[in-house]
Amino acid sequence: MGLKNQWAAVGAEERQRAVAEARARVGVPDxxxxxxxxxxxxxxxxxxxxxxxxxxxxxxxxxxxxxxxxxxxxxxxxxxxxxxxxxxxxxxxxxxxxxxxxxxxxxxxxxxxxxxxxxxxxxxxxxxxxxxxxxxxxxxxxxxxxxxxxxxxxxxxxxxxxxxxxxxxxxxxxxxxxxxxxxxxxxxxxxxxRRWHWLGLDGHLHNWNPWIHGHVLTAALFLESDAVEVVDLVVDGLDRYLNAMPADGGCDEGYAYWWNGPARLAEAIELLDRITDGALDPWSCPPLDELARYPQRMALGDGWYVNVGDGPARPDPNQPWHVLHRWGRRHQDSDVMAHAAAHRDQPIAPASGLGRALVGLTDDTWWNAAKAELPLPRSTWLPDVQLLVARNDSGLTLAIKGGHNDENHNHNDVGSFIAALDSTPVLIDLGQPTYTALSFSDRRYEQWVVRSDWHNLPLIDGHEQPPGSQYRATDLKVNNNSLSLQLSHAYPHAPDYRRTAALEDVITVADEWTGDHQIEQHFVIAGTPVSLDPHEFVVETLAGATARISWDAGTGRLETRGVDDPLLESVWGPVVHRLIIDTEGNSFRLTVRRGERP
Structure with missing residues (x-):
């Protein structure tokens, strides 16, 4: 039963009582x-x-x-x-x-x-x-x-x-x-x-929906003398967002926005749960159990995360982890609780919300939880958002996405991938720049960090990927720790073009295409260059490990670009690099492996 139907099943009299007594029932005293x-x-x-x-x-x-x-x-x-x-x-x-x-x-x-x-x-x-x-x-x-x-x-x-x-x-x-x-x-x-775009009445749902609805719910319950009509509308809006969430528990807005999307949804649902004194069973609504697992699935370790769209690869670790811990407790999910408890030493963050801080301070089970080890799943495939994350015992992690180029907080990144060594990304997704008037305007794709030529993707006959939902991955095939996808529909007038990324002892990315086309491969790299040979680039990662990036054919050249955005610089440092390889023939193969320290 969905959230809206559950709320209706509580009954009008009990709903009225729950709303009227909300201040006492919420469990946070004055x-x-x-x-x-x-x-x-x-x-x-x-x-x-x-x-x-x-x-x-x-x-x-x-x-x-x-x-x-x-x-x-x-x-x-x-x-x-x-x-x-x-x-x-x-x-x-x-x-x-x-x-x-x-x-x-x-x-x-x-x-x-x-x-x-x-x-x-x-x-x-x-x-x-x-x-x-x-x-x-x-x-x-x-x-x-x-x-x-x-x-x-x-x-x-x-x-x-x-x-x-x-x-x-x-x-x-x-x-x-x-x-x-x-x-x-x-x-x-x-x-x-009812014109507010974040209501999602047009079918387009994003993180504003639970973020705003949750705050409206709090304001109505604590400040209004008769809030039933407001709460009914809030439940309707939250139900709409929940129904739009992918069954795999993925979040196309990425990990950073997960805290202000699905996590805000969970907080609003918890508030409804508290004021109804158990008359509601909201945690049974799918896909809440899968949504709670998203952070652990995206974690690389050491504070790094798989970032897609507008999200930093190294977000602020001071998140309201108690929210996730309570969510895991509702589902009796030990991995979710362990992921939250791995951050048990983080302080309460007033900046993330007053309600979050007050509820967190009064959560005695959270404060009594022992710090846990970070659970990192061996392999995760999210079919709805088309994202694969795979790890091996040698410290390598591969993440590759399909999707389309009209996702929330979209970057033109269909088929792009991230390669990390010892948790630290080396072939990277730059992530979120500082927001300006361009960020959500029709000039969005003038920003270099959102364009496909600054992702780990090819230029095909000089063309980047354009924005739009019609530019997407097709014919996806998943096999253990590998993803193969067709990129011909991600570019204008592109040939048959297939990319296969796999993780075994090393990370391998292999492209094949038909016809006579100019294919220029682009790879965005963080760290300190050590050496560049005709078919190999050695880089010291931001954590001090050595990664060897090798390819089978084509001439490589290295560009260095200053990072003049404070948000990006806080993650990647003052410069990033772009390895550009002019390919030959109809195939290309790149590998990433651990190298010896120089």
């Missing part, structure tokens, strides 16, 4: 319950209090119109998003510190009111209402409900739940103001406007 808050994990508490103390030594950040307007003027998003995000992070941290100590409530109240006084909670890149008016300022009377608005409402809602008595005592009227702002900017637009 700051007056010292039996809970005085006995939280000491290391987690110390990290939060140290962060809050450091914040109090600095003035609050300011959000300025001139910085907001830069999105329209020169395409820069971060000038406004960074300080706006810092206000939210600092407010979350102040709320947590106040809950944990019953002190510095005024600091939290200052942050909450600063949020209430912002003209808009919407990020400039999403403010299509202002764009349509040919303006650069959000209109409080026509608020746009985006991620920024939803995240801000979530902060106010959880803050009201846990600080309510202290806010009433220290700053009477602040909670009424918070409710008014959330109702006007989030609840009312959600109820009255």
């Amino acid at each position: 700051l007056q319950n010292r039996e809970v808050w005085d006995h939280r994990d000491p290391a987690a508490v110390a990290a939060i209090l140290n962060e809050a103390a450091a914040d109090r030594a600095k003035p609050w950040p300011h959000t300025l119109l001139s910085e907001y307007a830069r999105y329209w003027r020169d395409g820069v998003r971060t000038a406004y998003e960074d300080p706006a995000g810092e206000v939210r992070r600092r407010t979350r941290t102040a709320v947590l510190a106040a809950v944990l100590t019953q002190e510095h409530v005024d600091e939290a109240a200052d942050g909450l009111l600063l949020l209430c006084e912002q003209t808009t909670w919407c990020w400039a890149a999403h403010e299509s209402f202002a764009t349509a008016r040919h303006e650069v300022l959000g209109d409080p009377d026509e608020p746009y409900l985006d991620l920024g608005a939803a995240e801000t409402a979530e902060i106010l809602a959880w803050a009201d739940l846990v600080l309510g008595p202290a806010l009433d005592e220290r700053v009477p009227g602040s909670r009424r103001r918070m409710r008014r702002e959330v109702r006007q900017r989030v609840i009312q637009p959600f109820l009255t406007d």
